[in-house]
Structures are given as C-alpha cells and as structure tokens.
Amino acid sequence: MERTKLIASTRRKPKKRVRLAKSRARPLTAAPQLEPGAPSDLDLMQGIQAGDSEALSQLYDRYNGILKALILRVIHNEAEADDLLQEIFMEIWNQAKNFSAQKGKPLGWMVTLARRRAIDGLRKKQAYQRAEERLKNETEQQPDAWVHNATEEEIVLSDTRSLIRKVIRGLPPPQQQAIDLAFFKGMSQREIAAKTNTPLGTVKTRLELGLKKIYDGLKELKDEL
Amino acid sequence: MNFSKFQNQARLYVIGALEAEELEEFEKARTKFGKKGEEFITKCYALHEAFALSLRPAKSSAAIKERLMAMVREKKES
Numbered sequence: 001m002e003r004t005k006l007i008a009s010t011r012r013k014p015k016k017r018v019r020l021a022k023s024r025a026r027p028l029t030a031a032p033q034l035e036p037g038a039p040s041d042l043d044l045m046q047g048i049q050a051g052d053s054e055a056l057s058q059l060y061d062r063y064n065g066i067l068k069a070l071i072l073r074v075i076h077n078e079a080e081a082d083d084l085l086q087e088i089f090m091e092i093w094n095q096a097k098n099f100s101a102q103k104g105k106p107l108g109w110m111v112t113l114a115r116r117r118a119i120d121g122l123r124k125k126q127a128y129q130r131a132e133e134r135l136k137n138e139t140e141q142q143p144d145a146w147v148h149n150a151t152e153e154e155i156v157l158s159d160t161r162s163l164i165r166k167v168i169r170g171l172p173p174p175q176q177q178a179i180d181l182a183f184f185k186g187m188s189q190r191e192i193a194a195k196t197n198t199p200l201g202t203v204k205t206r207l208e209l210g211l212k213k214i215y216d217g218l219k220e221l222k223d224e225l
Numbered sequence: 226m227n228f229s230k231f232q233n234q235a236r237l238y239v240i241g242a243l244e245a246e247e248l249e250e251f252e253k254a255r256t257k258f259g260k261k262g263e264e265f266i267t268k269c270y271a272l273h274e275a276f277a278l279s280l281r282p283a284k285s286s287a288a289i290k291e292r293l294m295a296m297v298r299e300k301k302e303s
Contacts, residue, residue, distance in 0.1 A: 053297045060290055065282025072283050082285055086293050093297055108270045111277040164279050182242040183276050189244055211236035211272065218275055 041106040048096040056093050063107065064089075067114045073184045074118035084121050088114045119186035160221070167217030175210030178203055226254040232265060239269040 034040070039047070039058065047055025067088060071081040092110060099109050168176060174196075181187045181195060189207065193200045226234070234251045237243050243251055255262050 051301065053294065053301065056297060057290070057294060060293065064285050064290070066277050066280065068283040068285050069280035070277045073280055081283070082289050085285055086289050086296075089293050090296055093300070104267055104270045105274070107277070108274045111273040112270065114277075115273065161278050164275050167275075168279050179240070179276075182237075183240045183273075186241060189242055207237055207242055208233045211240070212233065214272060214275060215236060215269065218271055 042101055045096060045099055045101075045106045048093060049099070053093075056089065059092070059106075060089055063110060066107075067110060070111060070114055070184075071118045071121075074115070074186075075122050080121065084114075084118060088117050091117065115183070115186075122186070163221050164218070167214055167221070170217070171210050171213055174198075175206045175213070178206040179210045179214075182207060226250060226257075228258060228261075231255075231258055231262060235262070235266050235269050236272065239266065239272060 039055070041059070041062070044055045044059045044062075048059065064085060068081055068085050071084050071088070072078070075081060075084070088110075091113060095113070099106065103109075171179075177196065178192055181192045182189075187195065189200060189203050192198070192207075193203045196203070198206075231251070231254045234243060234247065234254070238248070238251055255266070258265075
C-alpha cells in the first residue's frame with residue numbers, strides 16, 4: 001500500500017531544479033525502491049535546500065508512513081503523532097540547510113530528527129507517566145512486540161524491509177526489548193535496568209550484542225542486495 | 226579504549242544509550258581515533274534508518290499534508 005503511494009508520488013513530473021536520480025553505490029540500508037527516473041532522496045533534499053516546496057511534497061509522500069510509525073512507536077497517540085509529523089516535516093523544511101550528504105543519508109537524518117522530536121514530545125507533554133504505564137503493560141505482556149510475524153501487508157513490502165525485520169526478529173527477545181526501550185523510548189541503560197528489573201551490566205551486554213548483530217546483519221544485507 | 230570497544234560504544238552512542246561516565250570516555254576515544262572514528266559513527270547512523278524501516282508504515286490523513294504545505298507556502302511568502 002505504501003509502495004503504491006510511493007510509486008504514485010514519484011510519477012509526478014519533478015521540477016527542473018530536482019535532478020533525476022543517478023545510479024549510485026548501494027547504501028548500508030536501502031530506502032524503498034524508486035521508479036526509474038524518480039528523484040533520489042538526496043535530489044529531493046537538495047530541492048528543499050533550494051526552497052522547492054514540490055520536493056518537500058514528494059519527500060512527504062515517500063516517508064510520512066515510516067516517520068509516523070516511528071513517532072507512534074514512541075508516543076502511542078494517533079492525534080499527537082499527526083501533529084508531530086506535521087511539525088517534523090516543517091522542521092525538515094526549516095532545517096534542510098543543516099543537512100550534509102557527507103554526514104549521512106536523508107532518511108537517516110530525518111529519522112534522527114523525528115526520533116528526537118518524538119521523545120522530546122513524549123516528555124514535554126507529560127504523557128510520560130501514561131506511556132510508562134502502557135509500556136509496563138507491554139513489557140509484561142508482550143516483550144518482543146517490536147517486529148511482528150509477516151502479514152499479507154508485509155509480504156508486499158520491499159525485500160529490504162523484510163530482511164531488516166528478519167535480522168531484528170533473529171535477536172533474542174531480551175536484546176530486542178533493550179534496544180526497543182533505548183531507541184524508541186529514549187531510555188538510558190539505568191532506566192532500562194530498572195524497568196526490566198535486570199542488572200545494569202546485563203542491559204549493557206544485551207544492547208552491545210543486539211546492536212552489533214543488527215549492524216553486522218545490515219552489512220550482510222548490503223552484500224545480498 | 227581500543228577500536229573494537231569504540232565500535233561497541235559508537236553503536237550505543239548513536240541511539241543515545243551511553244551513560245554520562247561512558248560518554249566522557251567515548252568522546253576522548255573519538256578524538257583519539259579521529260577520521261576513522263567519525264567514519265564509523267556515520268555508518269552507525271544506518272541503525273536509525275533500519276529501526277524506522279523495521280516498523281509497519283502508519284497512515285496519516287490528507288489534512289496533515291495540506292496543512293503542512295499551506296504553512297510552507299505561507300513561510301515562503303513572508
């Protein structure tokens with residue numbers, strides 16, 4: 001479904017200042033595959049830096065689903081997630097000048113920005129207590145609910161996403177849980193230790209091992225694609 | 226800190242999971258490893274993308290995009 005939206009968005013005729021995509025070396029993780037001739041993420045970021053609102057429109061169509069999923073994973077509130085999504089894309093528009101391709105890819109930059117805003121939002125709106133309560137329930141009832149078993153919807157997703165999920169699903173549930181709490185909830189090692197009633201050293205080991213496995217899995221994924 | 230430990234710490238750093246005392250040690254090692262260290266940290270940010278791509282995309286209403294583009298138009302005109 002997301003792919004359909006993506007294809008529809010990339011069929012629009014890009015404005016002149018948005019250059020066509022060039023073939024490039026495959027990055028460590030691949031964004032959803034684009035139609036031939038569609039502007040790359042970098043082209044769109046350069047368009048935004050030049051003040052082209054159509055480039056922002058295309059970037060929104062391409063990634064709003066992914067960024068909203070990330071925000072929802074942090075704050076668990078549909079209305080707040082929509083508000084934050086809008087604020088984040090506005091920040092992308094305002095802060096695009098700070099993006100440097102030498103420091104990473106556009107999606108990574110956007111995800112970093114979105115995650116920070118979502119975690120800030122979680123704390124600022126004093127929803128933390130409520131989220132903690134929900135998190136406590138999730139932790140007790142469904143500790144490995146980060147990635148789910150493949151559904152019909154997932155099957156039509158790109159191979160890249162499926163493979164990333166496979167790498168994460170391959171981790172022992174305690175490692176998944178530690179990374180989930182650190183990345184999506186912004187928790188420190190000590191907070192994770194307290195939340196999961198686990199020794200601090202064990203939390204650290206789980207994070208280190210889990211992140212290394214994912215990192216190594218991504219390197220292998222790059223080789224496979 | 227050797228480079229292998231630096232790599233482990235870098236992966237924790239990019240997800241904001243280093244404790245304050247570890248962060249201090251990490252920053253020293255970062256200076257020590259220079260360009261090699263910075264390149265590795267940059268690579269670690271791919272984890273952010275991977276975590277986002279691991280989630281099932283969520284739908285948002287068309288009104289969000291309309292509001293966003295209206296704000297952008299307004300900003301451009303001001």
